[in-house]
Amino acid sequence: MTTHDALTGRGTATEAPPAGPRRRGPGWTPWLYLAPALVLLGGLLVYPIYQLGLMSLLEYTQAQVSGGEPTTFQGLGNYTMLFTDEQFWQVLLATVVFAAACVVSTLAVGCALAVLLTRVRAVPRLALMLAALGAWATPAVTGSTVWLMLFDPDFGPVNRVLGTGDHSWTYGRFSAFALVLLEVVWCSFPFVMVTVYAGIRAVPSEVLEAASLDGASQWRIWRSVLAPMLRPILVVVTIQSVIWDFKLFTQIYVMTNGGGIAGQNLVLNVYAYQKAFASSQYSLGSAIGVVMLVILMAVTLVYLRLLRRQGEEL
Amino acid sequence: MSLMGGFVRRPWRLAAEVSALLIAAVVAFPLYWMVLNAFKPAGEIESTEPRPWTSEPSLDSFRRVFGQQEFGRYFVNSIVVVCSVVLASALIAFLAATAVTRFRFRFRTTLLIMFLVAQMVPVEALTIPLFFQMRDLGQLNTLGSLILPHIAFSLPFAIWMLRGFVKAVPEALEEAAYIDGASRARFLWQILFPLVLPGLAATSVFSFISAWNDFLFAKSFIISDTSQSTLPMALLVFYKPDEPDWGGVMAASTVMTIPVLIFFVLVQRRLVSGLGGAVKD
Numbered sequence: 001m002t003t004h005d006a007l008t009g010r011g012t013a014t015e016a017p018p019a020g021p022r023r024r025g026p027g028w029t030p031w032l033y034l035a036p037a038l039v040l041l042g043g044l045l046v047y048p049i050y051q052l053g054l055m056s057l058l059e060y061t062q063a064q065v066s067g068g069e070p071t072t073f074q075g076l077g078n079y080t081m082l083f084t085d086e087q088f089w090q091v092l093l094a095t096v097v098f099a100a101a102c103v104v105s106t107l108a109v110g111c112a113l114a115v116l117l118t119r120v121r122a123v124p125r126l127a128l129m130l131a132a133l134g135a136w137a138t139p140a141v142t143g144s145t146v147w148l149m150l151f152d153p154d155f156g157p158v159n160r161v162l163g164t165g166d167h168s169w170t171y172g173r174f175s176a177f178a179l180v181l182l183e184v185v186w187c188s189f190p191f192v193m194v195t196v197y198a199g200i201r202a203v204p205s206e207v208l209e210a211a212s213l214d215g216a217s218q219w220r221i222w223r224s225v226l227a228p229m230l231r232p233i234l235v236v237v238t239i240q241s242v243i244w245d246f247k248l249f250t251q252i253y254v255m256t257n258g259g260g261i262a263g264q265n266l267v268l269n270v271y272a273y274q275k276a277f278a279s280s281q282y283s284l285g286s287a288i289g290v291v292m293l294v295i296l297m298a299v300t301l302v303y304l305r306l307l308r309r310q311g312e313e314l
Numbered sequence: 315m316s317l318m319g320g321f322v323r324r325p326w327r328l329a330a331e332v333s334a335l336l337i338a339a340v341v342a343f344p345l346y347w348m349v350l351n352a353f354k355p356a357g358e359i360e361s362t363e364p365r366p367w368t369s370e371p372s373l374d375s376f377r378r379v380f381g382q383q384e385f386g387r388y389f390v391n392s393i394v395v396v397c398s399v400v401l402a403s404a405l406i407a408f409l410a411a412t413a414v415t416r417f418r419f420r421f422r423t424t425l426l427i428m429f430l431v432a433q434m435v436p437v438e439a440l441t442i443p444l445f446f447q448m449r450d451l452g453q454l455n456t457l458g459s460l461i462l463p464h465i466a467f468s469l470p471f472a473i474w475m476l477r478g479f480v481k482a483v484p485e486a487l488e489e490a491a492y493i494d495g496a497s498r499a500r501f502l503w504q505i506l507f508p509l510v511l512p513g514l515a516a517t518s519v520f521s522f523i524s525a526w527n528d529f530l531f532a533k534s535f536i537i538s539d540t541s542q543s544t545l546p547m548a549l550l551v552f553y554k555p556d557e558p559d560w561g562g563v564m565a566a567s568t569v570m571t572i573p574v575l576i577f578f579v580l581v582q583r584r585l586v587s588g589l590g591g592a593v594k595d
Contacts, residue, residue: 026417029498033413034425036406037469044444044466045432051443116334119327124334131342137578138345139527141546142567145553146348149560157347157364186344239434247436250529250546257555269438276442277534289439300434304427 049293055286062280078287087263088271088288095246095267098177102245105185107238110192115222117197129194136190144254147183170256173264180251180265188244192237199233200226239303243296249273268292348571351564352376359561375565379552382562387541388548389569392526395457395544399464399525400518406465407472407517408480408510412502414473415480416488432470437463441534448535455539460531468521475520479513480506515581522577545570 056078063069082088113132117125138146151158153166170176203226211221227234249269256265259274266274268288276285346366351359353371358364379385414422414429444463445454453459483506491501529546536542549570552562 026419030413030417030419030422033409037410037473040406040462040466041432041469044447044463045435045437045440048440048443048447049435051447052440055443113337116330116337119330120334121327121331124331124338127338128334128341131338133578134345134575135341137523137574138571139523139546139574141527141529141549142348142571143344145549145558145563145567146344148553148558149351149564150344150347152558152560154362155360155364155560157366160362160364186341243434243436247438249438250527253529254550254553269436272439273441273530273534277445282442282446285442289436289442292436292439296434296436297431300431303434304430 052286052289052293055283056290058283060283060286065280065282074283078283082284082287082291087266091263091266091268091271092291094177094265098181098267099242099245099248102181102184102188102248103238103241105181106188106192106241106245107234109185110189110237111196111222111234113189113193114196114200115218115226117193118200132190132193135186136188136194138187140187140250141254143183143187144251147179147186148255151179171261173260176256176260176265180248180255183251183255184245184248188241192241195233195237196230199230203229235303235306239299242299246296246299247292345571348564348567351560352568354561356561375561376569378559378562379565379569382551384541385548385566385569388543388545391457391542392544392570393573395460395464396522396525398457398461399468400521402461403465403468403472403521404514404518407469407476408507408514410469410473411476411480411510412506415477429470429473433474437467438530441530444531445534453535455536455542457542459535460525460528460544463531464521464525464528468524471520472517475517476510476513479510483509519577519581523574526574 057074057076058064059072059074059077064071113128117128120128135143148170150156151169153159153168158169159165159167169179207225207229208221211225216224247269248267252259252265252267252270253273258278259266259270263271263274269292272285272288272292275281275288350366350368352375353373354368355370355372355374358368414426440463448454448459453462487505488501491505496505527546528544532544532547536544536547540547545566549563549566552559552566
């Protein structure tokens with residue numbers, strides 16, 4: 001309750017005894033404290049977004065970068081080019097499907113293991129926690145190379161155990177995506193697990209005992225008691241996962257060597273990078289960036305609406 | 315200890331515990347394999363019958379890694395970037411979080427929403443304009459081109475998360491400090507800052523990881539002067555898709571993973587409680 005009052009400014013401001021410097025009102029002090037953050041965010045976040053939008057409307061390639069040709073205004077030309085390009089739609093579809101698969105798998109694994117954590121004693125719980133923290137801490141680049149090595153056609157243990165000879169997992173489109181998916185789930189389920197576990201522990205044990213005594217199954221307890229109570233937490237981890245998985249770069253870039261054979265494993269972020277930095281079509285790359293930005297901002301709007309519906313006020 | 319322990323029948327709990335241990339082993343296996351292969355002699359790695367142990371551990375791979383390509387220098391570069399980012403972002407976020415939680419002023423709510431929205435911006439999409447911005451600032455090929463964006467991008471989340479910690483410090487304490495004649499600056503640095511420090515530790519995990527792991531910016535902004543490279547790029551020196559030097563890759567990966575692991579173990583407890591607080595808030 002106090003949280004909400006402080007947030008909305010309903011309580012504290014009026015109830016607090018007028019003492020000390022507060023009585024004179026904050027004046028410029030808050031802005032002074034905010035200044036460094038606002039300057040950095042303005043210069044390195046807001047301004048680049050503006051630049052991104054601007055560049056997507058220009059003709060900007062190697063010739064313009066080196067000053068050989070003047071920069072010309074293209075209007076929506078880059079977008080027309082992008083939207084009529086069949087590869088773009090393929091990449092967009094692949095990105096959406098792949099991100100969705102990653103989010104669903106990560107959440108399923110994370111939630112299942114969080115529930116499992118509540119049902120075991122200290123030693124197995126500590127073991128699972130530590131292993132998960134290790135996976136969480138592993139940098140994306142090293143995680144990618146390690147999983148590549150596990151699935152290496154010649155020297156990897158996976159082919160050996162499965163008896164699949166020297167099968168190359170990165171050759172086929174789906175198996176390459178599946179391999180990246182495994183790595184992504186491995187390094188991102190711990191966040192979900194730890195957060196949901198902390199949430200479950202905050203649920204009063206009487207509630208669970210009552211459900212248990214009423215003869216509810218574990219699945220039923222999760223579906224009818226825990227999930228509704230954990231809704232705010234589940235919303236946060238879902239949105240975070242959507243955002244992380246939608247803009248994946250490192251794993252795809254490293255594990256499929258820059259987008260796979262003939263670009264079969266490209267996702268939007270890698271596609272934009274390849275367009276901009278590999279083929280110097282900076283304006284086209286910017287247009288792809290704008291598409292990404294718009295999609296993720298739409299997700300964010302949904303998130304804000306969900307938060308509001310839960311009655312959370314800022 | 316265990317939440318539903320009393321209500322779960324024994325064989326089920328045993329099954330749950332066995333599966334927890336098995337899953338823990340599966341999750342830890344990639345890391346085990348990484349360390350194992352970093353210590354395996356070359357002959358054992360390039361074997362079609364990989365064994366999950368080694369009879370003669372060797373440091374050859376580590377020697378190769380540190381002997382080649384100025385790896386030590388990359389390591390130092392990474393450390394410099396991460397330390398600058400973590401310290402600067404913690405200080406700046408602390409000030410901003412204090413402003414939005416302990417003062418009432420116009421646009422406060424607007425600012426909070428903007429910080430929330432800013433967290434959602436896919437910063438990777440900004441690589442292209444940032445590249446030209448860094449070029450214009452003369453920062454390309456310097457560590458500054460990595461430090462500055464990472465500080466900026468870690469701020470929205472850090473501010474959002476620190477809010478809860480700053481708010482938890484009772485108002486009465488602030489009033490008491492002022493009544494005792496403390497100035498605003500004195501209250502800020504000598505009373506509030508030490509109390510919020512645990513929250514700062516939890517928050518810095520995220521700036522630490524994003525800066526330490528960063529691959530895209532390092533790849534895009536450090537284009538010609540490789541002496542300014544950071545570890546993720548160095549790692550790929552050993553990883554050539556056609557003929558990877560797995561021993562070198564795994565040794566470099568091990569070196570790169572250890573600092574993050576140490577950091578995680580140090581702040582682990584605070585991370586879990588801090589996250590819970592930030593999420594519930």
